[in-house]
Every structure is written in structure tokens, then in C-alpha cells.
Amino acid sequence: MTVLFQQLVNGFSLGATYAVFAIGFTMIFGVLNLLNMAHGAVFMWGAYIGLACVADLGLPLALAVPAAFVFSGLLSVSYEIVIFGPLRKKEAHRWIGLIASLAMARGLVALAQMIFGTHVVRYPTVGLLSGYMEMGGVRVHTLQIVIFGIAVLLMGALAFMLQRTRMGRAIRTVAFSPRVAELAGISVRNTAFATFFLAGALAGVAGVLLGLLFNAVSPFMGETILLKGLTVVILGGLGSVPGAMLGGLLLGVIEVFSVGYVSSAFRDAIGFGLVFVILLIKPSGLFGQTEAARA
């Protein structure tokens, strides 16, 4: 029982970071109908910016997270300016955007290699965060609580923004039909900027959180998470924000359990395999809906 709870705690903190990453991925798909293959690169850059704030500038995590949020958000907006906006104007096929964003991702990875080197770097042990508490044999690290807390806070804020604000309504309307949005006076371009900013900002924070959790930051960390993000998005139902939240948590838990009960070598095989089984049962994903009902 203790082991089970321990795995759940570990799975939730890992899964929460997957969820935060995948939400942006699914939003860009749901709102703009794009697969942004460079979403992992903002995640990786967010991790480095957070690291630079903590390690080089000596800032507390409470400042490093917002810094990563803003930087990654802006980096993500640059995708819209450089790649997706011009392609939309030309009414290009969305596969072109997929390839162009892959190129962007590679460029950003190369740039990170040049600046930060190819080796894995670590967050300095941050005083308070290294502590833990034990409840009935289950060890809960302060870091896990902080990571989970930040993830839940961000997801709650995003859900509120989408459901209750004017901008959220605009985003959901563009997801339904850009044309209807324009008829109502909503600028699709500005909505795309907002979507890319939010998606990138969340990915950047997820980068910091995962960098802390695994205590490792490298230029290639974006590639692994991109595949997991894609899995989570499909598992949750393409374009569904609640689906990405639940899917992320689920994938995190599945992974931790397969490491705990099977072998770490089989982690991804079991993770992806189980997702496949779930999709066989529910092909449209957990929160999968018809195209029209997305977002």
C-alpha cells in the first residue's frame, strides 16, 4: 500500500508537468488547427532561462518561474510571427507549418547547444525545496508539492481565463470558427498571438518544473517531451484542454508505475502501449468530441 501511494505521489508530480506542457500543445491545435512541432523547444528554453535565473543570477524560484513564463511565451509568439502567420495568409497546407516548425525547433536546439553546451546541467539544490515530509511511510518532497501546486495553479488560472473572460471567449470562438469570430469583431491574428503566448508560457514553466523534478536540463529535453505531449494530447482528445490535464496526469502515473513495477527500460513502451489500448476503447480520446465542439 505504501509503495502504491508513493508511486501515486511521484506520478502526480510528473504527470502535472506533462499536463502543463500538453495544454499549450492542445490549445494551439484546437484553436488554430496547427501541430506545432517546436513546442518542445520553448519548453527546453524555459528550463534554461529558469536555470539561468536561479544559478547565475541567484534569483529565487518565485522569480525564475515568471521569467521563464514570459520568455517562453514571447519565444512561442515568434513562431506565429515567423512561421504560422505568414503560412495562414498564404492559406498553405498545415503540413508545411509542421515541417517549418520542425526546422524552427532544430534551430533553437542548435542555438541552445552553442550557448549552453551539450552536457546536462543541474539546478542548484534550492534550500527549502530539498526537504520532505513523511506520512505513513510515504515520502512527499517539498519540491513535489511546489511543482504540483504551480501546475494546478496555472491550470486553474487558464481554465478560468478560457471560461470566464472576454479573451477566453474569443479564443474559444476562433477555435469553433475563425469566420464567425471575425464577424463578431474578433481579430484572429491577435487571438493567435494570445494562444501562442499562453501555450509557450505554460511550456516554459513546465520546462522549469521538469528540470527541477529530474534535476537535469539539456538542449535535447524538448524532443522527448514533444512525443509525450503529443501522446497526452491524443489521449485527452485533440484540442481538449481538460483532456490534456487528465491525460498528462494519467501518463505520469502510468510511467511511474511501469518503472516501479516493471522496469525503467519499459517505461515508454508501457506508457505509449497503454495509451494505445485506451484509444482502442475510446478512439476520440478521453474528452474527444466532434470537431465542432472542440476547446
Add this chain to the structure above:
Amino acid sequence: MLEVREVHAGYGKTEVLRGVSLSVKEGSIVALVGANGAGKTTIMAAITGHVPVSSGQIRFQGENIAGIPAHQVVVRGISLVPEGRQVVSPLSVEENLFLGAHTRGKKEAAESLDRVFSWFPRLRERRAQKSGSLSGGEQQMLAIGRAMMAKPKLLLLDEPSMGLAPLVVSEVFRFIRKLNEEGTTVFLGEQNARKALGMAEYAYVLEDGELIMEGPARRLLSSEQVVEAYLGGAGDGI
């Protein structure tokens, strides 16, 4: 109020409108009738900025609005009730209505909401429901209500009768007339020529991207050519 001058427009290399000129006087109801595929929706889309105008002008209140970004058209005072209603099904009834007032202030939006609810008490009852759960007629009322939330000077309607039962169609048309009596200018694209001509003051007949006839609606209603092509024969939509 609205003047379309020699407009050529289309999708990509396909030209749909081949030199269309028409005008809508302030305070009037003008109908645009024609078979499916004649180009009625394209004219609406050219006015709302969703189809590029390759030549010609679209003048609204004296200004050429051809080529302005689509999301700025509503600010000028033109609202479209699109073909097939296009209510945003994941949004609630109330959210759909507020969407129509996106460019206006909170207070103005709340006032307009009250006005729309007074026209359609059924929408008030269902304000919290997802709009996808409404019946076809209710969705049409919602689509019109949403367009009116912007307090437009000119209301464009694209096939408002499509897919609705005859009784509901009559209800929708009665309501359009009421909006017009309260001061909104109406430009109506409609396959159901009999209904449209019965309500409008002036009308244009569109065929293959060109206007082939125009005149006071009553006169068109009794014109042999129109009766044959759009009212009696197989060409009649509904």
C-alpha cells in the same frame, strides 16, 4: 447606405462575382434572390471582407470598405447572420449573445442583451444552456440576436429560411420585418424567393455571379420570368 459598384470577387482564380452593382437604401429591406450557387453568399462574404474584392468598390455610408480587415466590418455597423446560423455550439446561449457585442462596452452589451431577451423570451429561459442544444428555429433566433447585439445599422442575412419548417420561417420573417420597422436596414439573400419578395421593397435577381434583373419586389413577384424560374418551377428552393 450600402452601394456595391462593379464588384468582381471570388476564391483563388475562380471568379464568382462578375461585375455586381447594387444598392441598399437606409431603412429599407432589399432582397437578393437566386438559386443555390448563384453567388449570394459570395456577395455577403465580399461585404464582410471574407472574400477578396479584385475590382470594384463596396461603399458603406459613403466610405469604401472593400479590403478592410474582416474583423473591422462589424465596427462600421454591418452585422451578418451567416448561412447555416453558425451558432457557437460549445458556448452557452448567453455567451453567444455577448460574443455579438464583443466590440462594445459591458454596459451597452448588457442593455442589448435585455433587448434581445425581450424579443426572444425563449432565449432568456435557455440562457445558460449550450447553444448546440437549441432547436433549429431557436438557433436562428440566437444567430439573429447575436448579430443584433452589435447594434448594426445594416443587417445582412444569408439564407435565414434554410432548413427551417415553414411555420418557423414565417416567424423568422415576421421578426426581420419588425427589426426593420424599428430602424435596422436589412439586406437579405434568400433562395426562398416567394418569402423574400413578399417582404422586401426592392429586389435583385442573381444568376451565375451576375445580376439579371432588379426592381420593386412586388413587380418581380408578378414578373413572368421570375415566376417561371424561381417561384413555380423546379428551380424553387423551398
